[in-house]
Amino acid sequence: MSRTLLLATLLATAAFAGSAAAAGNAEAGRTKVYTCGGCHGVTGYKNAYPNYHVPRIAGQNADYLIAALKAYKTGDREHPTMRAQGESLSEQDIQDIAAYLSSLAQ
């Protein structure tokens, strides 16, 4: 009985730790988006060749942002600047940034 309880506790703890690592921390994300502001924080800032506005990312949906950053990181989504940014981010960084940006929905 005691053995079963121990095992259950262990499993619950493992599951909790797993979900904690997977979930983003918006407060941590706030400090991690500093670099993003160089382009995404300048109203009207444009990408060059081809010429178009860099997207508005504050308030964007979290899972989409996670998928986008991962695709930049692996090179599946091609963009030289964003590839470099994506490569510098850990899995946890991506989760945190997505949590913070999505929390800014107006």
Add this chain to the structure above:
Amino acid sequence: MQTMRPIRTLQILGLIAALACSAAAAASGNLEAGKQKSTPCQACHGADGNATDPQYPRLAGQYRDYLEQALKEYKSGKRKNAIMAGFAGSLSDQDVLDVAAYFSSLPSKLGDLHGHLQGQ
């Protein structure tokens, strides 16, 4: 040297003006046409362009030229997404302009990062 007759000059000017006008119409999107064409998009991106399922991006109020670029890249295959490849592939260049114009015109929850950075 023969002087150009006024009537002929006027005709040529009229033609140039008409061409310039139609070129301008083709280069920018039409909101009303975009609204009609956006029906398939709404299933994932929301009727108001603010997707509630977090896996899909909010399009309402996004920059028009960014939306055009995204659709062009899905269409060409540069940006890879199985669902979007199907939809974007069926759009003409004018459809892309119209749909982008429509979503960018909708009330937005999006913004840039100005004022949201540490120390601001």
